[in-house]
Amino acid sequence: MQKACKHLKDADLEKLEAICVRHRKGKGAVIPILQEIQDIFGYIPEDCVNFVADRLEIARSHFYGVATFYSQFHFTPRGKNIVTACSGTACHVKGSEKLISILGRELGIPEGQDTSPDLNFTLEKVNCVGACSIAPVIIINNVVHGKMNGNKVAKEVIKLKGAGSDDGK
Amino acid sequence: MENNGEKIEIKVCMGPVGITSGGQDVLDAFGDELKRNGISAELGKNCTRHKVGCKGFCSRDVLVDVIIDGSRTTYQYVKPDMVARIVEEHIVGGVPVAGWEVKEDYRAFHDRQLKVVLSDCGEIDPEDIDAYIEAGGYGAAKKALAGMAAEEVIEAMKKSGLRGRGGAGFPTGVKWETARKQPPGLKYVICNADEGDPGAFMDRAVLEGNPHAVLEGMIVAAYAVGAEEGYVYIRAEYPLAVERLKIAIAQARNRNLLGKNILGTGLNFDIKVKLGAGAFVCGEETALIASIEGQRGMPRAKPPFPVVSGLWGKPTVINNVETLANIPYIIRRGADWFSSLGTEKSKGTKIFALTGKVRNTGLIEVPMGMSMRDIIFSIGGGIEGGKKFKAVQMGGPSGGCIPEHLLDVKVDYENLMKLGAIVGSGGMIVLDEDDCMVNVAKYFLNFTQTESCGKCVPCRIGTKRLYEILDRITKGEGKESDLALLEKLSKDVRQASLCGLGQTAPNPVLSTLQYFRHEYEAHIFEKKCPAKACKALITFRIRKEVCKGCGACVRVCPAAAISGREKAPHTINPSACIKCGSCYDVCRFTAVRKIKIRSKK
Known part of the structure; x- marks a missing residue:
């Protein structure tokens, strides 16, 4: 256990400890625990999983088995700005693929990856956000933008990059 | 205002699309304007202003209802800066603002619908339990728990003919009966809110627009089968639905509609919310159970069915959101009323998410048995942009397409199955001639x-x-x-x-x-794509004689594949072009053309 948490700061350990206490008695707590870890760190650091697994005496492999099954969990750090492109059916037939390729290029996301090397942007696809009547839909840092097109996407990217250089957000 | 005793109600659509279109700002603007006009003193007495869930006609959002003494005016495309005039001219002056109201198409969109599950959605404040109660809410729970035996409730469900709205169409009453017949002991009721079909947002709209109806359905289900614990398994991609659901659960607990000895009837039942983690397969009931248990969400062979051996090995009833939301209305108005709606084997109404290339996109509820043509052309207003209808895709990844010559099919479980499509969860995506x-x-x-x-x-x-x-x-x-x-x-x-x-x-x-x-x-x-949609089989060219050289295409091209001097015809470099079609979409002079090419292979 010592080895597992060598990279973790005390403050982080406290938060993890709180998660363990909260879920000590709950059945089926693995998914909520992973969700809480991701809420704190933005992704799922290996050290955290190992710490929690050992603490609750649940096999680490069980955590990894569950975490790798669900698309919501990420094992690498994510960008400061999260851009989510809906690729549900309605968005698809209204040109979401095109928007995704524009976003990928404009945000500087390398082929086959989802986060820019400077960790400023993460571009992810989601199956459907349920806002089909305003397809195609892009979500930028939790704000939903409907009826998008190439022009509007390009404008949003410029805004996003401007905001990024101003205050580092 | 108080002097002439007018009752004023202002309802702002804050469904998924209403919020995106600025619903909160509009609602705030009404607050500010009412205050400025001195009406706010009357707020809570004769004038109410509140948010409502999805009103259905999402493509006209933000929709606002202003109801003065029962006379309703609905405004469309409302922006915060329009609110002052609505307050001054309509609410204070008494004359609706001409030209801002919804048009004929709004009536056409609604006239053919029959709202049961959505009857309160878009009318009441989803975060206010009293609004639901005032509309008759929790009347079914009271009626069932205090006045009906569990067997009577099951009998009513069977008689109503309600079938599962999640896609498979299994009779709800039969499912409950099987669960009831299991040996006594711990049993579960689960609401399946893992609405994963791309192109479907019915459950989201119901949970966001009227979460109490779903809770009430679960309470009746728990009473009927003898369950003490309930779960709502909901997609994490629906944060607003999760929030409103949690608010509703807390309110219901406060009123003793959940918890111990509900309404003094001796029923103990409480509900927990479990968030999904982004796996479509978890909509399958055995996978959903595995996910609640904290496992990888993988299905198992059936039987045993969950009603026999479900969550933690206990008998478990799993119903979909829309199914559960039907239940309060069936109990309140009677099984006979419900079974008088719909077709012989498919009773009641169905909510559809009408989207794609149709003019009036939105959320609709129609009686089972309405023709597909009526849905798409009467309610949906036909195809947008004067294009030609090609097919409608029903039931998402589990469903199929219905072509033009079969559009007169009466939509119900059996008829669609015969055609190779399914009612499914209710996503209805209209495709036009441009879709391959x-x-x-x-x-x-x-x-x-x-x-x-x-x-x-x-x-x-x-x-x-x-x-x-x-x-x-x-x-x-x-x-x-x-x-x-x-x-x-x-x-x-x-x-x-x-x-x-x-x-x-x-x-x-x-x-x-x-x-x-x-x-x-x-x-x-x-080696051709007739719809000119498959990238490998098309190319884009700019017609020199039409191009004005405005440069709009250059600005949107993500591949920097277009060049040309200002006000002179531009050209596309085919080797750099990624065929995204951005130039085609943006050109106002239709100078960019899509051309079918034969694949070189």
Whole structure:
């Protein structure tokens, strides 16, 4: 256990400890625990999983088995700005693929990856956000933008990059 | 205001689209303007202003109802800066603002609908339990718990003819009866709110617009089957639905509608919320149970069915959101009333998410048995942009397409099944002449092969191979033998897969092969995409004689493939072009053309 948490700061350990206490008695707590870890760190650091697994005496492999099954969990750090492109059916037939390729290029996301090397942007696809009547839909840092097109996407990217250089957000 | 005793109600649509279009700002603006006009003193007495869930006609959002003494005016496309005039002229002056109201198409959109589940959605404040109670809410729970035996409730459900709205259409009463007959002990009621079908948002709208109806349905279900614990398994992608659901649960607990000895009837029942983690297969009931138990969400073989052995091995009733939201209305108004709606075997109404290339996109509720043509052309207003209708896709990745010549089909479970489509959860995506049906099938198979949990071979490998064949065809690399291979493999995957995901995954292929075989043949034999949608089989060119050199295309081109001097005709460099079509969309002079090319292969 010592080895597992060598990279973790005390403050982080406290938060993890709180998660363990909260879920000590709950059945089926693995998914909520992973969700809480991701809420704190933005992704799922290996050290955290190992710490929690050992603490609750649940096999680490069980955590990894569950975490790798669900698309919501990420094992690498994510960008400061999260851009989510809906690729549900309605968005698809209204040109979401095109928007995704524009976003990928404009945000500087390398082929086959989802986060820019400077960790400023993460571009992810989601199956459907349920806002089909305003397809195609892009979500930028939790704000939903409907009826998008190439022009509007390009404008949003410029805004996003401007905001990024101003205050580092 | 108080002097003449007028009752004023202002309802601002804050469904998913209402919020996106600025619903909160509009609601705030009404607050500010009412205060400025001195009406706010009356707020809570004669004038109320509140948010409502999805009003259905999402493409007109933000929609605002102003109701003065029961006389309703609905405004469309409302922006915060329009609010001052509405307050001054209409609420203070008494004359509705001309030109801002909804038009004829809004009436056409609503007139053919029949709202049961959505009757309170879009009318009441979803975060206010009193609003629901005032509309008759929790009357069904009281009626069932205090005045009906559990068996009577089950009998009523059976008599009503209600069938599961999640897609499979299993009779709800029969499911409850089986669960009730299990030996006494711990039993569970689960609300399946893992609405994963792309193109479907009915459950989201119900949970966000009237969460108490779902809770009430669960309470009645718990009473009928003898359950003490309930779960709502909901997608994490629906944060607002989760929030409103949690608010509703807390309010219901406060009123002793959840918890111990509910309403003094001796029933103990409480509900927990479990968030999904982004796996489509978890909509399948055994996978959903595995996910609540903290496992990988993989389905298992049935039987035993969950009603016999479900969550933690206990009898478990799993009903979909819309199914549960029907229950309060059935108990309140009676099984006979419900079974008088719909067709012989499909009773009641169904909510559909009408989207795609249709003019009036939104959320609709119609009686079972309405013709598809009525839905798309009367309610939906036909195809947008004067294009030609090609097909409507029903039931998402498990469903199929219905072509033009079958549009008069009466929509119910049996009829759609016969045509190779399904009612499914209710996504209805309209496709026009620009959509390639091979590409549509490929889209769904890409979806299912990604979402396959990998447990059984036919689904894990079969859907991948189906996708690869379709991908090859859309690239102009299809072989003559591919059509027979697609059919054979589809049937194998359908027969041999473990769960519904695999068993229905080939439907989009089989259905498009059945009705649009000529499109497959054009791709394979002529190496052409008739709809000009498949990238490998088209190219973009700028017509020199039409191009004004405005530069709009240059600005949107993500590949920097377009060049030309200002006010002189531009050209596209074919080797740099990624065929995204941005230039085609943006050109105001229709100078950019899509041209079919034969694949070089």
